[in-house]
Amino acid sequence: MIEDKDTQRTSLEKLGEFGLIDHLTQNFPISHTSTIKGVGDDAAVLSIDNSTVITTDLLIEGVHFDLSYMPLKHLGYKAVMVNLSDVYAMNAIAKQITVSIAVSNRFPLEALEELYEGIAMACKLYTVDLVGGDTTSSKTGMLISVTAIGEVKDKEITYRSGAKPNDLLVVSGDLGGAYMGLQVLEREKEVFKVNPESQPDLEPYSYIMERQLKPEARKDIVELLKNLNVSPTAMIDISDGLSSEILHLCKNGNVGCNLYEDKIPLDPTVISACEEFNIDSTMVALSGGEDYELLFTVPQTDFKKIRGNPNLSIIGHMTDAAEGAYLITRGNTKIPLTAQGWNSFETGS
Amino acid sequence: MIEDKDTQRTSLEKLGEFGLIDHLTQNFPISHTSTIKGVGDDAAVLSIDNSTVITTDLLIEGVHFDLSYMPLKHLGYKAVMVNLSDVYAMNAIAKQITVSIAVSNRFPLEALEELYEGIAMACKLYTVDLVGGDTTSSKTGMLISVTAIGEVKDKEITYRSGAKPNDLLVVSGDLGGAYMGLQVLEREKEVFKVNPESQPDLEPYSYIMERQLKPEARKDIVELLKNLNVSPTAMIDISDGLSSEILHLCKNGNVGCNLYEDKIPLDPTVISACEEFNIDSTMVALSGGEDYELLFTVPQTDFKKIRGNPNLSIIGHMTDAAEGAYLITRGNTKIPLTAQGWNSFETGS
Structure with missing residues (x-):
């Protein structure tokens, strides 16, 4: 032996x-x-x-x-x-x-x-x-x-089902990092297979790699909301991607939603990694998943309590169910949200 | 395709x-x-x-x-x-x-x-x-x-740790069935590999096969003890075999135990399957596992409440920790219990 x-x-x-x-x-x-x-x-x-x-x-x-x-x-x-x-x-x-x-x-x-x-x-x-x-x-x-x-x-207790039309849609932290971190790690794995001696400089990617490898659950946000005296009407964590989670809130609360593309919080390293990998950063935020941020709705009256808080981004508002769930793009186009991100993704464009 | x-x-x-x-x-x-x-x-x-x-x-x-x-x-x-x-x-x-x-x-x-x-x-x-x-x-x-x-x-709440010296050791149902059921199933699997056309008569094994394939958890015993006004001092379920579970009660309660071989409840189909497979039925009860019966201790004063109940068998009594945990055989020999059954098993006899 x-x-x-x-x-x-x-x-x-x-x-x-x-x-x-x-x-x-x-x-x-x-x-x-x-x-x-x-x-x-x-x-x-x-x-x-x-x-x-x-x-x-x-x-x-x-x-x-x-x-x-x-x-x-x-x-x-x-x-x-x-x-x-x-x-x-x-x-x-x-x-x-x-x-x-x-x-x-x-x-x-x-x-x-x-x-x-x-x-x-x-x-x-x-x-x-x-x-x-x-x-x-x-x-x-x-x-x-x-x-x-x-x-x-x-x-x-905050269920997925409590959102009301006109409630503000709020997300903690920033999105898409975990997904882009995974892209970097997968690429380095392939590089390593070809050349085990390579010494890549991964420093520029440390934030997004950490988002993938060592995510943090947002206990601090639950405490922050308590301190701000904000009671979310509905809440969900982002494990599958922003789009899918918004649709859960819409379906469970029987409401619609307008999500504004320009409000989606993205870290600069996510944006630069998206450019490098030639991926649309909005798509990454909508469909990437594994960010473990909290997505919640609050009444409009809580706007002042939340506005400007560096941990929170107001990214849209809820509407009547009949109005549907939409992404409002930077170019002011209204695109239906789907669990995979948006519709154009599904039709293969 | x-x-x-x-x-x-x-x-x-x-x-x-x-x-x-x-x-x-x-x-x-x-x-x-x-x-x-x-x-x-x-x-x-x-x-x-x-x-x-x-x-x-x-x-x-x-x-x-x-x-x-x-x-x-x-x-x-x-x-x-x-x-x-x-x-x-x-x-x-x-x-x-x-x-x-x-x-x-x-x-x-x-x-x-x-x-x-x-x-x-x-x-x-x-x-x-x-x-x-x-x-x-x-x-x-x-x-x-x-x-x-x-x-x-x-x-x-009944922990594993509450047994006292002189408490009676009680087990529900009968033991060894699940293990012998597994032996039958494994044998039939081998037979089927050799001859897929064979039509074995498994009726004589139906009880032990059911003990293996469809065990029942003893909710009824918890209810029975309540009705009998018996509060067990310690309890554990039999997943790994009687011997291993007794040792847990001994270790956690800092007590010893005398277990009587002739008191261990065995179904007749277990005994006959043991004879057929040439396995010692006491060994099967001690080490077989997966019976999901309840093993518990009660004060001596509860003896009258339990005696003669067809669902319960008094199989031994607890002793001082210094006395150790033993199987008292039918031949009145005292053999130390081990997690694998008894010591002679380990030494390969």
């Missing part, structure tokens, strides 16, 4: 399932009094005074992430963020998560430790308790299933 | 992710007032008055199930049972579940409908609301990740 030169590889079989869970979760402190019992029994026990929100997402190797450029620590962090983002989109505060992972034997213990380091960092920064999960082997690749639990006062 | 002769195959791409979730979850009614919002927003919203318990389990094709003999409907049912069993093991009543699935394109819509039929049947029989989940593609095979949420009064 060929000797394994990497002394830092501990095989998972050595630990067994229970040893593995104990080992991986040993450095997770409990922060919330609502966590009565975390890891270590048949189920976790929580004591939540207000309403509970619960959401779950699966991340699968080869579908949602590519380990050739996704560091495991970032993957762990992102898996948590994706779920916390859904909790914040209910105007709730995330309190607990469970994390289940399946891995093939090609991953040594040290790889899982790195993954859990990212999970631990996310838990610490967002004050979330890891309370359970499952660890198992897989025949191929890695998958992560996270469930997040949050708490919210009954009156503050 | 070769035409698909099976007209009942609808490809998943046709529906898209949102259409698929809507389609699969349309026949799931909501039974509990604690379910404020189920499928259809960023997160489900629950309003739980008492303590919440939460547990999650992953089932992976090729690791936890084999679709060559596991009908998809049964798989859906079992995936729910595995999780409900953990909720009942906390002495709680399951109220909600989320179900995430990943499937490769080899599965048509009709396969997922069958899977969800089993999930729906489990939800109906156990009065559980499906409140969320995730549906995604996988590069290979199928996986199911279920999270179950239950409710329990604070005083009634």
